[in-house]
Amino acid sequence: MTPLKNDIFIKALLKQPVDRTPIWMMRQAGRYLPEYRQVREQAGSFMSLCMHPELACEVTLQPLRRFNFDAAILFSDILTIPDAMGLGLYFTEGEGPKFKNPVCTVADIEQLPVPDPCTDLRYVVDAVRLIRKNLQGSVPLIGFSGSPWTLATYMVEGGSSKSFQKVKGLMYEQPAAMHLMLDKLAQSVAAYLNAQIEAGAQAVMLFDTWGGILSSEDYIEFSLNYARQVRALLKTENDGQRVPAILFTKGGGLWLEAMADAGYDALGLDWQTDIRQARARVGHRVALQGNMDPVSLYAQPAVIVEKVKTVLEKYGPGSGHVFNLGHGILPDINPDHVKAMVDAVHQYSPAYHQ
Amino acid sequence: MTPLKNDIFIKALLKQPVDRTPIWMMRQAGRYLPEYRQVREQAGSFMSLCMHPELACEVTLQPLRRFNFDAAILFSDILTIPDAMGLGLYFTEGEGPKFKNPVCTVADIEQLPVPDPCTDLRYVVDAVRLIRKNLQGSVPLIGFSGSPWTLATYMVEGGSSKSFQKVKGLMYEQPAAMHLMLDKLAQSVAAYLNAQIEAGAQAVMLFDTWGGILSSEDYIEFSLNYARQVRALLKTENDGQRVPAILFTKGGGLWLEAMADAGYDALGLDWQTDIRQARARVGHRVALQGNMDPVSLYAQPAVIVEKVKTVLEKYGPGSGHVFNLGHGILPDINPDHVKAMVDAVHQYSPAYHQ
Numbered sequence: 001m002t003p004l005k006n007d008i009f010i011k012a013l014l015k016q017p018v019d020r021t022p023i024w025m026m027r028q029a030g031r032y033l034p035e036y037r038q039v040r041e042q043a044g045s046f047m048s049l050c051m052h053p054e055l056a057c058e059v060t061l062q063p064l065r066r067f068n069f070d071a072a073i074l075f076s077d078i079l080t081i082p083d084a085m086g087l088g089l090y091f092t093e094g095e096g097p098k099f100k101n102p103v104c105t106v107a108d109i110e111q112l113p114v115p116d117p118c119t120d121l122r123y124v125v126d127a128v129r130l131i132r133k134n135l136q137g138s139v140p141l142i143g144f145s146g147s148p149w150t151l152a153t154y155m156v157e158g159g160s161s162k163s164f165q166k167v168k169g170l171m172y173e174q175p176a177a178m179h180l181m182l183d184k185l186a187q188s189v190a191a192y193l194n195a196q197i198e199a200g201a202q203a204v205m206l207f208d209t210w211g212g213i214l215s216s217e218d219y220i221e222f223s224l225n226y227a228r229q230v231r232a233l234l235k236t237e238n239d240g241q242r243v244p245a246i247l248f249t250k251g252g253g254l255w256l257e258a259m260a261d262a263g264y265d266a267l268g269l270d271w272q273t274d275i276r277q278a279r280a281r282v283g284h285r286v287a288l289q290g291n292m293d294p295v296s297l298y299a300q301p302a303v304i305v306e307k308v309k310t311v312l313e314k315y316g317p318g319s320g321h322v323f324n325l326g327h328g329i330l331p332d333i334n335p336d337h338v339k340a341m342v343d344a345v346h347q348y349s350p351a352y353h354q
Numbered sequence: 355m356t357p358l359k360n361d362i363f364i365k366a367l368l369k370q371p372v373d374r375t376p377i378w379m380m381r382q383a384g385r386y387l388p389e390y391r392q393v394r395e396q397a398g399s400f401m402s403l404c405m406h407p408e409l410a411c412e413v414t415l416q417p418l419r420r421f422n423f424d425a426a427i428l429f430s431d432i433l434t435i436p437d438a439m440g441l442g443l444y445f446t447e448g449e450g451p452k453f454k455n456p457v458c459t460v461a462d463i464e465q466l467p468v469p470d471p472c473t474d475l476r477y478v479v480d481a482v483r484l485i486r487k488n489l490q491g492s493v494p495l496i497g498f499s500g501s502p503w504t505l506a507t508y509m510v511e512g513g514s515s516k517s518f519q520k521v522k523g524l525m526y527e528q529p530a531a532m533h534l535m536l537d538k539l540a541q542s543v544a545a546y547l548n549a550q551i552e553a554g555a556q557a558v559m560l561f562d563t564w565g566g567i568l569s570s571e572d573y574i575e576f577s578l579n580y581a582r583q584v585r586a587l588l589k590t591e592n593d594g595q596r597v598p599a600i601l602f603t604k605g606g607g608l609w610l611e612a613m614a615d616a617g618y619d620a621l622g623l624d625w626q627t628d629i630r631q632a633r634a635r636v637g638h639r640v641a642l643q644g645n646m647d648p649v650s651l652y653a654q655p656a657v658i659v660e661k662v663k664t665v666l667e668k669y670g671p672g673s674g675h676v677f678n679l680g681h682g683i684l685p686d687i688n689p690d691h692v693k694a695m696v697d698a699v700h701q702y703s704p705a706y707h708q
Contacts, residue, residue, distance in 0.1 A: 163648075163649055163684060164649060165649055165652055165684075168647070168649045168650070168652070169649075169652050169653060172650060172652075172653040172657045172661075173653055173654060173657060212626065213626075214626065215625050215626060215628075215647050215680075216626065216627070216628035216631070217628070217664070218647075219626075251605070251626065253607075253608045254607045254608060254626060254627060254628070254631075271569050272566065272567075272568065272569060272570065272573075272605065272608060273570070273608060274569075274570035274571070274608070277570070277608075293522070293569050293572075294517075295517055295518060295519055295522045295523075296522070296526060298519055298522070298523050298526075299523060299526040299527055300527060303526045303527060307526075310571070326569075330517060330519075
């Protein structure tokens with residue numbers, strides 16, 4: 001494999017010295033880019049984009065042509081695993097992801113298979129391989145998956161939810177069945193991420209989008225325990241290189257100490273969490289990724305620059321920080337505003353690495 | 355005024371000894387009760403219920419006839435102040451509250467009046483007086499208002515929002531105008547709550563429903579600062595009795611230390627916050643209210659009892675705890691499940707007050 005020309009993202013995750021703060025952006029390949037919308041329209045559907053490696057590769061590379069990002073992230077969906085389990089993922093306009101066959105009974109859970117990524121999710125593995133090749137070592141490639149808990153919420157609710165009544169009902173009333181499902185998901189997620197690593201992903205990220213709807217004790221028992229299980233099963237090296245792993249729980253700012261103890265190299269922070277306080281709480285143990293408010297990208301560039309400076313100043317001097325938003329970029333952001341953010345990180349972060 | 359027959363709610367807020375943990379429930383007068391739905395249907399609209407003191411009084415008292423709650427809360431809406439400012443509050447089925455005349459420009463903000471509660475919000479003040487009279491001293495009456503920040507979000511967005519793009523845009527790009535609006539709202543909220551206190555409210559609560567969407571620094575500057583300003587303007591005594599005040603920020607668990615410093619007697623906790631840790635962080639300064647997951651009321655009564663026991667055990671021995679949900683009760687909960695929760699608090703909490 002080609003050696004990396006720019007490895008500051010990997011180095012920052014491992015808290016090794018860098019000369020500026022690396023930056024990438026959650027959902028950097030996405031609807032805010034006109035060139036993405038064009039490919040998406042030709043593909044016909046979102047899932048068609050995910051399932052054709054050459055299209056997934058193209059949209060993965062698009063943001064890197066525009067912006068000086070320090071990492072690429074596989075273009076895919078967090079719900080590919082439940083789809084491979086036979087739940088039938090589809091998308092409806094404005095309502096988000098749905099499953100044709102949601103998990104309703106304990107028998108449904110008992111029958112859930114652990115997918116083989118090399119066959120059942122081959123389109124993802126092929127996309128990783130193709131993207132890695134096309135990157136030609138310019139920047140590292142991030143693989144990812146939804147967390148076991150987050151996958152479980154969609155599988156039981158049958159889609160997005162407001163109150164999460166069904167999945168919490170299962171958790172409260174049938175905890176053993178819930179644990180069985182989460183255990184199968186942890187095995188599936190680990191196998192899936194390992195296949196991505198073997199295909200060329202140089203770092204991996206676990207997206208726990210819905211951990212933050214749980215009480216503290218339920219978060220530890222039903223979400224974090226399985227994120228830890230995933231991490232324990234992950235390859236930590238490939239091709240002689242360390243493969244760092246990032247854990248992101250949206251709404252998880254209260255639980256950073258427990259999260260820092262789950263074996264990950266870095267924690268993703270949402271924008272509500274104060275990154276200065278987060279570093280004081282856990283920064284001796286893990287790197288931190290984040291955490292500008294995604295909505296601030298609507299503001300004028302001069303305001304955006306100030307917001308970037310605030311995040312950099314709050315993290316402070318030294319390695320261990322990967323600049324990012326606190327959640328995915330919103331679909332109607334002006335790409336020029338993204339450029340203002342990226343340029344500001346390039347301009348103002350070297351002062352923190354002298 | 356009739357002296358209180360049951361004052362354990364007030365005592366717990368002031369951290370005075372009680373013989374069991376008091377309990378009430380956010381949105382205890384509401385759609386989960388068939389008798390509420392009947393009155394609501396007769397009234398024709400939600401606002402008609404709020405605007406007719408005899409109807410507001412009736413639905414306020416309904417949950418107290420069913421359950422051994424230790425407080426009544428005024429039946430009203432958090433958006434009465436912007437309505438009195440001339441924004442034209444109305445409700446659409448399934449989309450929540452809306453304003454006919456949202457705040458769009460700096461000129462709109464400059465023209466916002468500070469309403470006189472005794473004239474512009476007289477229907478609320480009359481309702482408080484009538485409810486207090488009808489309670490006949492059985493339990494204390496809680497008055498309430500939306501927080502300045504939370505009111506501002508609805509006023510600028512024109513209703514509910516997902517990304518809060520407009521109000522954050524104003525905050526980022528016109529901070530002086532935002533501060534002017536919040537200052538007017540703080541004055542309005544304080545005058546409104548003082549009018550409720552003078553009419554008979556024996557405690558007040560500030561609902562900061564949307565403080566949790568802000569970054570830490572924006573929360574302090576744009577939400578908490580104005581909650582503090584409101585508190586500084588509030589009457590702390592009426593009719594020779596101390597009037598405690600509660601501050602509730604949904605999603606505010608990260609900021610409890612700062613919140614405990616804003617002058618309130620108690621903090622409301624959402625269900626994500628660990629009440630044991632919260633007590634360790636701020637319980638020497640304020641009482642705590644909460645914080646069972648509202649979704650757990652869907653579970654069978656035996657599960658609910660265990661959830662109640664967990665919250666009581668986590669708060670631990672001694673006064674300073676008011677039992678509540680971590681957010682409002684959901685509209686399709688079975689009232690028998692509420693009874694299971696209330697009975698469990700009555701049964702298991704005395705052990706913590708010996």
